[in-house]
Amino acid sequence: MKLELLVTIKKSLDKNYSNRLILYLNSFWEHSIQSDKGLKFIIKILKEVSNNFNVELLDFEKNIEQIPNKYIKEKVEILVDTFKNSNNITLQESTLDILKKLGENYSNIIVSKLGKVFIDREDISVFVMPYKGLFESFDIDEVKKWVNKNGEDAAVVIARSLNSPEPKENNSLYVPELTEWILEKFETSDRVFNEFTAGRYSMQAVWVGEKIEEHDNLVKKMQPYLKHRLRRIREWAQWEIDYSKKFIKENEYEDIVIKREN
Structure with missing residues (x-):
């Protein structure tokens, strides 16, 4: 009976509205449709939605879960x-x-x-x-x-x-x-x-104050990696140190500019 209702909705309404209503009703009924015919019908609707998403996210998630x-x-x-x-x-x-x-x-x-x-x-x-x-x-x-x-x-x-x-x-x-x-x-x-x-x-989001506080600890943490057997790990460790220094320096410069302008 419920599957017949969903099929009627699909035939009677435009695709976007019918898909929203079908997935809403099926998620509300919770596992009522379990026949292969019914499941394949819901899968067809979900495939249409995957190409043009216009339904409630929660209804989409529930219908996926029920497959x-x-x-x-x-x-x-x-x-x-x-x-x-x-x-x-x-x-x-x-x-x-x-x-x-x-x-x-x-x-x-x-x-x-x-x-x-x-x-x-x-x-x-x-x-x-x-x-x-x-x-x-x-x-x-x-x-x-x-x-x-x-x-x-x-x-x-x-x-x-x-x-x-x-x-x-x-x-x-x-x-x-x-x-x-x-x-x-x-x-x-x-x-x-x-x-x-x-x-x-x-x-x-990285705060300059936090970066300044963590910099010395970061350098200490990177020391073993600077001697790692893999070249790219060593380069990454140096990149982390250089990135931290650059980030701090650039933001300190911006602070100086802002203070001068004020």
Whole structure:
């Protein structure tokens, strides 16, 4: 009965309004539609929405959640297409969060499809959102397999999202596995290294007072990395120190200019 109502709504109203109403009702009913016919109908609606998102985000999330994982390929396709076709940061983050959770069991499906979107986006090299830790949330072996297949272009587009080296209590030279692998495998690539450093503070608010207070500690923390076996890790450590000095100097200069003008 409920499926028949949804089908009638789809036939009777314009596409945008009917899709919004259908996903709202289906999320409100919660798991009422479980037949293959009904699920395929909802999947069809979600595919339409992924190309032109015009529904409530909460309704979209609930409908995705209600699709069982026997339709995992369809779910991943919907989520990746939604991410690809949207410039809404909240929506993009939502789709990536869902993909991360699915990645625990389905990295073999997700990595190649999502990776292709990153490579195909011509503006990815200047994309301000670094999506920090995104590819580490998937199976590392699947990510390595995808990078090996697609080469430097793949390494470039995920370099911004890689987690930074960070000392641990029992390891002052800790480097995340994927970060170390990428920077070693593509050690000669300036493109990869430049994207990696560009993602360190992208979309982060940094206060000059805080930077001044942390500078000495940063220099101390970087010392072991300045002697790391990998050249690109050593260069990153020096870049961190130089960036901190430059940031402090530029902001101190701006303060002087402002005081003179006042």
